[in-house]
Amino acid sequence: MQEWCTIESDPGVFTELINTIxxxxxxxxxIYDLNDEQxxxxxxxxxxxxxxxRWTSKGEKRECLKIYDQDLFFANQVIQNACATQAIISIxxxxxxxxxxxxxxxxxxxxxxxxxxERGNCLxxxxxxxxxxxxxxxxEPFIFSNEKKKAKEGDDIFHFxxxxxxxxxxYELDGLQEGPIxxxxxxxxxxxxxxxxxxxxxxxYQEKETAFTLLAVNQCRKFRANQIISxxxxxxxxxxxxxEFIGAExxxxxxxxxxxxxxxxxxxxxxxxxxxxxxxxRLNLANTRIQEAQITLSEENAKFQKxxxxxxxxxxxxxxxxxxxxxxxxxxGQLEGLLEKAQQKQQQxxxxxxxx
Amino acid sequence: xxQEVNIPCGRYEFNQETRKVVMQKDKGLLNLILNDENExxxxxxxxxxxxxxxxxxxxxxxxxxxxxxxGQHRVYLLKxxxxxxxxxxxxxxxxxxQDEMYIDKFKAIVDSQIIDNLIEFEAQIPLNQQQPExxxxxxxxxxxxxxxxxxxxxxxxxxxxxxxQLYRHTKQDLSLSDILTSEFLFSVIQDQDYFExxxxxxxxxxxxxxxxxxxxxxxxxxxxxxxxxxxxKGRERSSVLQQLELDNSILEKEYDGVIAxxxxxxxxxxxxNKNI
Numbered sequence: 001m002q003e004w005c006t007i008e009s010d011p012g013v014f015t016e017l018i019n020t021i022x023x024x025x026x027x028x029x030x031i032y033d034l035n036d037e038q039x040x041x042x043x044x045x046x047x048x049x050x051x052x053x054r055w056t057s058k059g060e061k062r063e064c065l066k067i068y069d070q071d072l073f074f075a076n077q078v079i080q081n082a083c084a085t086q087a088i089i090s091i092x093x094x095x096x097x098x099x100x101x102x103x104x105x106x107x108x109x110x111x112x113x114x115x116x117x118e119r120g121n122c123l124x125x126x127x128x129x130x131x132x133x134x135x136x137x138x139x140e141p142f143i144f145s146n147e148k149k150k151a152k153e154g155d156d157i158f159h160f161x162x163x164x165x166x167x168x169x170x171y172e173l174d175g176l177q178e179g180p181i182x183x184x185x186x187x188x189x190x191x192x193x194x195x196x197x198x199x200x201x202x203x204x205y206q207e208k209e210t211a212f213t214l215l216a217v218n219q220c221r222k223f224r225a226n227q228i229i230s231x232x233x234x235x236x237x238x239x240x241x242x243x244e245f246i247g248a249e250x251x252x253x254x255x256x257x258x259x260x261x262x263x264x265x266x267x268x269x270x271x272x273x274x275x276x277x278x279x280x281x282r283l284n285l286a287n288t289r290i291q292e293a294q295i296t297l298s299e300e301n302a303k304f305q306k307x308x309x310x311x312x313x314x315x316x317x318x319x320x321x322x323x324x325x326x327x328x329x330x331x332x333g334q335l336e337g338l339l340e341k342a343q344q345k346q347q348q349x350x351x352x353x354x355x356x
Numbered sequence: 357x358x359q360e361v362n363i364p365c366g367r368y369e370f371n372q373e374t375r376k377v378v379m380q381k382d383k384g385l386l387n388l389i390l391n392d393e394n395e396x397x398x399x400x401x402x403x404x405x406x407x408x409x410x411x412x413x414x415x416x417x418x419x420x421x422x423x424x425x426x427g428q429h430r431v432y433l434l435k436x437x438x439x440x441x442x443x444x445x446x447x448x449x450x451x452x453x454q455d456e457m458y459i460d461k462f463k464a465i466v467d468s469q470i471i472d473n474l475i476e477f478e479a480q481i482p483l484n485q486q487q488p489e490x491x492x493x494x495x496x497x498x499x500x501x502x503x504x505x506x507x508x509x510x511x512x513x514x515x516x517x518x519x520x521q522l523y524r525h526t527k528q529d530l531s532l533s534d535i536l537t538s539e540f541l542f543s544v545i546q547d548q549d550y551f552e553x554x555x556x557x558x559x560x561x562x563x564x565x566x567x568x569x570x571x572x573x574x575x576x577x578x579x580x581x582x583x584x585x586x587x588x589k590g591r592e593r594s595s596v597l598q599q600l601e602l603d604n605s606i607l608e609k610e611y612d613g614v615i616a617x618x619x620x621x622x623x624x625x626x627x628x629n630k631n632i
Contacts, residue, residue, distance in 0.1 A: 318580035
C-alpha cells in the first residue's frame with residue numbers, strides 16, 4: 001500500500017488540500033499574533049485552530065476524556081505522516097456549518113460507529129484524501145539503495161493538534177492522546193477560551209526554544225466577500241426599488257444600478273417604513289460594503305493565485321531544469337569560469353579559516 | 357542526524373624524553389561526533405585557552421578502545437589498535453558516578469558507525485605507498501605501518517574514509533549554490549537564450565518569461581539544488597551521475613561529486629559540439 005508522504009506545513013498547501021477533497025468555502029491561514037484583534041476579526045468565522053510544535057519522544061501525558069459527547073468526532077492518529085491532514089479533518093468533521101463534501105461525509109458516516117483507533121485506520125483507506133495529501137509530496141528525484149532513516153530525537157518532526165468549539169465547550173483534539181481533552185466551557189466567544197490554552201502552550205514551547213506555528217481554519221475570505229457582495233447587491237436593489245416606489249428621484253448612477261441588478265418585482269415592506277434619507281444612507285452603506293468586499297476579493301484572488309503557483313512549484317521536479325541550466329552555461333562558455341571563481345572563493349575562505 | 361558526546365576531561369601529554377605521560381592541568385572537553393558522512397571525529401578543546409582545538413583526529417569502529425585505567429582514579433585510556441596509539445584522559449566532571457555513563461555513550465556512538473561486510477584483515481592496507489600527510493601528522497609515534505591482524509575493517513570503505521578526510525582538509529567543499537551565484541542567476545533571468553532553452557523544464561503552468569524569474573528565485577528551486585548537491589556529496593554519487601546520464605567514470609579522478617558533476621557536464625557538451 002502506498003504510504004502517506006510528509007508534506008510541507010504551509011497554509012497554501014492545506015487550503016488546496018481541503019478544496020481538493022471537496023470541502024467548500026474554507027481556507028487555512030497562519031496566525032502570527034493571537035492578540036492581534038484586527039487580524040482575528042478579519043479571519044472570522046474561525047472554525048478551529050491547529051497548533052504545530054516539534055515532536056519529542058518524551059511526549060506530555062494530558063488528561064483525556066474517556067466519556068464524551070458521542071457526536072464529537074475524535075480519531076487516533078495511526079497513519080505515519082498524516083497528522084497534519086488528520087488535524088484539519090478533525091476540525092472539518094466537527095463543524096456543522098461547513099460543507100464537507102462527499103468524501104468526508106461518507107467517511108464520517110462509516111467511521112462514527114467505530115472506536116477512535118479504527119477511525120484513524122479507516123482514514124488511511126479514503127483514497128481521495130490520501131491522493132490529495134500525497135499530491136503535495138516533494139519530488140524525490142533520486143532513488144538510493146540504502147534503507148530509509150528512522151526519525152530520531154532532534155530531527156525536525158512536527159505534531160499537529162486541533163482546538164475546536166463543540167456544543168458550548170472547547171476541546172483539544174490530539175490524535176496521539178487517548179481521547180479529546182476538555183479545555184473548558186464558553187458562553188459567546190469560544191476563541192477566548194481556546195486562546196488561553198494556546199497561549200499557555202506557546203509560553204511553554206518558547207521557554208524550551210521549541211519551534212511552533214499556529215494556523216486557523218476559517219471561512220474562505222473570497223467566499224465571504226462574494227456573499228457580502230451578493231447580499232449587498234440585493235439590498236441595493238430593494239432600496240432602489242423602494243426609492244422609486246416612493247417617488248424619489250434617482251440619479252443616473254442609481255438608475256443604472258437599478259437596471260443592472262433587477263428583475264425582482266417585490267418590495268420589502270420594512271423598507272417602505274424608511275424615509276428617503278434613510279434609504280439613501282442604506283444605499284451608501286451597501287455600496288461601501290461592496291467596495292470593501294471587492295478589495296478583499298481582489299486580495300484573496302491574488303493570494304490564491306500565489307498559492308496555486310507555489311503549490312505547482314512544490315510538486316515540480318527541478319532536476320531536469322537544473323541539469324539543462326548547467327548545460328546551457330557550458331554552451332555559453334560560462335561554466336568553467338563559474339567553477340573557477342567558486343573554487344577561488346572557497347580557497348580564500350579556507351585560508352582565512354586556517355589563519356584563525 | 358549527527359550523534360555526539362562531550363566529555364569534560366583533561367589530557368595527558370607524552371614526554372618524548374622521559375617517555376612518560378604527564379597530566380596537563382588545563383580544563384578540557386573531549387568531543388566525539390559521528391557525522392552524516394559516517395565519520396567519527398574526535399576533538400579535544402582546551403577550555404582554559406579560549407576553547408582552543410588542541411587535538412583532532414578521526415577514529416574507527418573496531419580499532420578504538422576507550423576504557424578505565426586499572427589502579428588509577430578517573431583516568432581513562434583511548435587506544436587505537438591498528439596504530440598502537442594511546443591517549444590518556446582524566447575526568448573532570450563533578451559527579452564521579454557519571455564517568456561510566458560518558459564512556460558508555462562514547463562507545464555507543466563508536467559502535468554506531470556503519471561498516472558493512474566486515475572481513476578479517478590480515479595484510480597491510482594497500483593504500484598508496486605514501487601515506488596521506490593528514491594521517492601521518494596526526495600521530496608522530498606511528499612508525500610501524502604494519503597493521504595488526506584481526507582488524508575487521510572493509511578495505512574499500514577505509515580507503516574511502518581516508519580520501520574523504522584528506523579531501524576535507526586539503527580541498528574546498530563546494531556546493532552547487534557556490535557555483536550558481538546570485539550574480540550569475542540574475543544574468544540568466546535577463547537572457548532570452550536561457551529562457552528559450554529552459555522553459556520546457558519549468559512547471560507546466562509557468563512556462564513563460566514572467567514566471568522564469570519567479571522559479572529561479574523560488575525556495576523550491578533552491579531546495580532542489582540543495583537536494584542534488586547532497587546526492588552528489590553522498591556515497592552513491594556515482595549512481596546519481598548515472599541517473600543523470602552523465603559520465604560517472606570522472607569520479608575515478610575527481611573525488612568531489614559536485615566538481616565531478618560539473619566536469620561531466622563540460623565533457624558532455626564538448627562531445628555534443630563535436631558531433632554537430
